[in-house]
Amino acid sequence: MLRSFAEIDKTAVEKGPKRLVVLAPEDEEFIEAVKESMVRRYIEPVLIGSRRKMEQLSEKLEIDISRVEKIYETDRQAIADKGINMLFSGEVDIAGKGQIPTAYIYRAIIREEARGRKRNVSVISLWDIEGLSGLTSFTDTGVNINPDLQAKKQIISNAVYLFHVLGYSRPRVSILSGRREIGGSIPSYEIGRKLREACAAGELGACEVVDAASFGDIFIPGLKKFSRNEIDMGKVDFPEIMVVPDLTTGNILVKLDFAIPRVRRRSLVMTSRGPVIIPSRSDFRESITGEIATGVVVADRIKEAAS
Amino acid sequence: MKITNFREAIKEAAKLGRRRFVLPGSGGCCMETLSSAVREGLAFPIWIGDAGEGKKQFERCGIAASEGEILEEKNAENVLDRAFELLRSRKADILMQGAAPHEAFVNRVLDREKGLRNGKTASFVSVFDPEKVPKLTMLTDTYINNFPTLEEKIGIVENAIRLAGVLGIDAPKIAALSAIEQVNPAIPSTLDAAILAKMSERKQFGAAVIEGPLDIDCAVSAGAAMRKGVQSPVTGRADIYLTPNVESGYLTAQLNVFIAGMPMAGVLMGTSHPVILDLPWVSIESKPVEAALAVLLCPGK
Numbered sequence: 297m298l299r300s301f302a303e304i305d306k307t308a309v310e311k312g313p314k315r316l317v318v319l320a321p322e323d324e325e326f327i328e329a330v331k332e333s334m335v336r337r338y339i340e341p342v343l344i345g346s347r348r349k350m351e352q353l354s355e356k357l358e359i360d361i362s363r364v365e366k367i368y369e370t371d372r373q374a375i376a377d378k379g380i381n382m383l384f385s386g387e388v389d390i391a392g393k394g395q396i397p398t399a400y401i402y403r404a405i406i407r408e409e410a411r412g413r414k415r416n417v418s419v420i421s422l423w424d425i426e427g428l429s430g431l432t433s434f435t436d437t438g439v440n441i442n443p444d445l446q447a448k449k450q451i452i453s454n455a456v457y458l459f460h461v462l463g464y465s466r467p468r469v470s471i472l473s474g475r476r477e478i479g480g481s482i483p484s485y486e487i488g489r490k491l492r493e494a495c496a497a498g499e500l501g502a503c504e505v506v507d508a509a510s511f512g513d514i515f516i517p518g519l520k521k522f523s524r525n526e527i528d529m530g531k532v533d534f535p536e537i538m539v540v541p542d543l544t545t546g547n548i549l550v551k552l553d554f555a556i557p558r559v560r561r562r563s564l565v566m567t568s569r570g571p572v573i574i575p576s577r578s579d580f581r582e583s584i585t586g587e588i589a590t591g592v593v594v595a596d597r598i599k600e601a602a603s
Numbered sequence: 604m605k606i607t608n609f610r611e612a613i614k615e616a617a618k619l620g621r622r623r624f625v626l627p628g629s630g631g632c633c634m635e636t637l638s639s640a641v642r643e644g645l646a647f648p649i650w651i652g653d654a655g656e657g658k659k660q661f662e663r664c665g666i667a668a669s670e671g672e673i674l675e676e677k678n679a680e681n682v683l684d685r686a687f688e689l690l691r692s693r694k695a696d697i698l699m700q701g702a703a704p705h706e707a708f709v710n711r712v713l714d715r716e717k718g719l720r721n722g723k724t725a726s727f728v729s730v731f732d733p734e735k736v737p738k739l740t741m742l743t744d745t746y747i748n749n750f751p752t753l754e755e756k757i758g759i760v761e762n763a764i765r766l767a768g769v770l771g772i773d774a775p776k777i778a779a780l781s782a783i784e785q786v787n788p789a790i791p792s793t794l795d796a797a798i799l800a801k802m803s804e805r806k807q808f809g810a811a812v813i814e815g816p817l818d819i820d821c822a823v824s825a826g827a828a829m830r831k832g833v834q835s836p837v838t839g840r841a842d843i844y845l846t847p848n849v850e851s852g853y854l855t856a857q858l859n860v861f862i863a864g865m866p867m868a869g870v871l872m873g874t875s876h877p878v879i880l881d882l883p884w885v886s887i888e889s890k891p892v893e894a895a896l897a898v899l900l901c902p903g904k
Contacts (some may be wrong), residue, residue, distance in 0.1 A: 392642045410636060478746070479748075511858050519883045521632045522886055544790065
């Protein structure tokens with residue numbers, strides 16, 4: 297079981313290099329991350345994008361891309377389609393989002409999935425919290441604006457798949473909600489109740505949907521009062537998967553790592569054929585390099601399971 | 604004076620002298636809050652309810668008979684009404700939750716006819732005292748409104764601006780949060796945030812500056828905002844974060860408390876008198892701060 301990003305990074309060195317196709321490699325931070333990942337022998341990159349922009353960037357950053365495989369394309373949807381097709385056909389192990397809106401990538405994944413296992417698209421954002429004894433995650437933090445019960449079942453399925461790949465045999469799932477002592481019930485809590493029933497009926501596979509629906513519930517079950525001195529991250533029974541009520545809430549929660557030094561974040565989409573790493577446009581190279589390492593490990597384990 | 608941390612809030616409130624805290628029975632952490640407020644020189648407690656129980660509670664918490672007042676009310680159903688009467692007749696200044704359960708208490712307090720609501724919108728502001736940051740920051744609405752309309756968000760913003768003024772922040776910078784920093788009709792909170800930003804541009808919120816929509820990375824980090832091409836005096840320097848709904852507000856506040864470990868005190872806004880809710884996710888260490896903020900909010904301060 298991989299319990300931290302440090303363990304993932306160590307494993308990525310052992311399992312690399314993997315082939316990573318970079319969609320629109322026109323972003324400085326992403327290219328710096330690709331360069332660093334090559335140095336660490338995580339990846340062998342394939343770049344798809346505008347020739348002019350690639351050359352400008354390599355000159356500006358003084359990165360030699362003469363020996364890197366390149367495919368020239370300027371149409372954004374064509375870039376996404378080509379890259380995702382390479383992932384699904386097995387030509388590459390991982391796809392990564394450069395300077396291209398995610399909508400193009402999601403559309404390309406949906407088309408490829410429609411031909412095969414029909415896995416739905418959702419983003420899983422892993423969190424490594426200092427002091428916690430394992431990884432946790434938020435999902436869906438990127439695709440479904442206001443997911444209903446069915447959509448949340450698929451969102452859970454994708455996240456459970458990732459955690460199985462990372463070695464967690466029965467991940468615990470919390471369906472987060474803004475339900476509190478006042479204000480009556482709200483849709484996210486009702487969906488949570490139905491998901492707990494679905495899990496108990498065995499519909500959600502090897503996972504456990506827990507009762508906790510807020511951080512208060514997670515940290516101090518049956519919360520009546522608490523002292524800050526009582527909070528011990530090492531003793532918290534933290535769920536591996538936290539399903540957010542909606543996209544806006546997910547986006548706000550997951551990117552709080554910008555304000556919390558003890559937290560690191562890595563986001564990816566699990567497709568049937570391998571991971572697609574989806575850095576935020578505001579992410580910096582260190583974080584993107586970490587996402588690439590995570591992609592390497594996940595890709596390796598998916599291949600290993602398939603063979 | 605600008606109040607930059609919780610200790611200063613308590614100190615400034617204590618300078619105003621003791622205020623009369625009315626406690627309609629005891630429940631949760633109310634007595635602990637009250638006794639710490641007495642120790643900090645903030646409170647003169649008034650107990651309403653069974654007198655024997657009140658005496659026992661005062662003794663348990665080390666409050667001497669001369670430091671407070673006990674008003675006998677045998678009928679538990681009348682306790683809250685008696686507290687409202689004291690507030691309206693200016694015989695008390697601040698209401699504590701006391702024995703009433705959360706929902707019943709909030710509903711009674713915010714009742715437009717019989718309660719204490721004085722504004723169009725009531726809202727809850729979570730005030731944070733982040734370590735290594737030399738200022739208080741606010742997140743709202745984190746408790747009262749489930750899915751506020753634009754009109755309610757205007758009220759929520761006005762409430763937060765009022766609290767900011769009490770804390771000495773005369774021109775607060777406000778980040779209207781959403782999932783993304785671009786206006787997208789498929790995500791209604793981006794539209795509300797854009798409208799609020801435009802209203803601020805036209806000075807409809809006085810000196811306050813609202814930027815929105817902002818995703819949280821742009822709001823908290825000027826560097827992240829720069830990467831996304833967002834330039835604003837608010838990015839990386841927000842005093843107030845406006846959340847789109849209670850899902851994001853409640854969960855973000857709790858994440859800050861439990862994972863980020865930030866001290867948090869809450870303030871109910873939109874009432875004629877300060878009201879201290881007894882929320883279980885406010886740490887016992889922050890309870891005196893809630894008492895201090897209530898004192899600072901007293902009319903005539």
